[in-house]
Amino acid sequence: MDGTTPTLSRCVNLVLLGPPGAGKGTQARLLQERFGLMQLSTGDLLRSAVAAGTPAGQAAKSVMESGGLVPDAVVIAILRDRLAADDCAAGVIFDGFPRTIAQAEALDAMMAGQGRQITAAVSLEVDDAAMVARVSGRFTCTACGEGYHDSFKRPGTPGRCDVCGGAEFARRADDTPKTVTARLAAYHAETAPLIAYYARRGTLECVDAMAPITTVSETLTAVVARTLA
Numbered sequence: 001m002d003g004t005t006p007t008l009s010r011c012v013n014l015v016l017l018g019p020p021g022a023g024k025g026t027q028a029r030l031l032q033e034r035f036g037l038m039q040l041s042t043g044d045l046l047r048s049a050v051a052a053g054t055p056a057g058q059a060a061k062s063v064m065e066s067g068g069l070v071p072d073a074v075v076i077a078i079l080r081d082r083l084a085a086d087d088c089a090a091g092v093i094f095d096g097f098p099r100t101i102a103q104a105e106a107l108d109a110m111m112a113g114q115g116r117q118i119t120a121a122v123s124l125e126v127d128d129a130a131m132v133a134r135v136s137g138r139f140t141c142t143a144c145g146e147g148y149h150d151s152f153k154r155p156g157t158p159g160r161c162d163v164c165g166g167a168e169f170a171r172r173a174d175d176t177p178k179t180v181t182a183r184l185a186a187y188h189a190e191t192a193p194l195i196a197y198y199a200r201r202g203t204l205e206c207v208d209a210m211a212p213i214t215t216v217s218e219t220l221t222a223v224v225a226r227t228l229a
């Protein structure tokens, strides 16, 4: 957040839906910078739990390596703890959560318990066939988290992050063609039904996420602005 971050007149809580590679993380980061909302990525929370060797991390590790979904109870518990923190009070972008109907129902209950609600659920619509290439080539700066891609977005100076100048980059262990295929299958079987779930609640917005990152970002900014109107 900087001096140009607009102050939101009411609490915005946004769910980003979409298969791996749709750009949920990238767009959540941009919204966080633009509006001061907190990005909550259950993938990031789970990777931290795995790295720390917590019981939740131990339960999640092999499932994540195979591209399947971590059990609802594990993910919901980890999300509930994080959501209770003060830095989530001004509004949240849920990135990668919920991924099942049970998680969506748990999220609704958690939000209601805090006197809050999901203001919009955005489905980032993409062409599945393009996702394996998108995900397989991606890497991030370990210092600032800026995302890059072997084909679509290389650093301006090879080996140096455009944003912070960092020289170390990381690739996720599950960003392999085989695992991405399993993650796409899990998305269609378990997560895509959430599109109808949020449509029934009147909170669904669909966005063409094959468009350039800046175009998608402008559309999402408009969605946030609309939910405030």
Ligand code: AMP
Binding pocket: 020, 042, 043, 044, 046, 063, 064, 065, 067, 068, 069, 070, 071, 075, 095, 096, 097, 098, 099, 100, 103, 174, 183
């Ligand atoms: P992501 O970083 O969102 O791509 O998530 C990476 C992996 O973490 C997924 O392939 C799942 O194994 C696991 N994961 C993340 N979020 C969830 C969730 N909400 N429910 C179940 N598994 C999850």
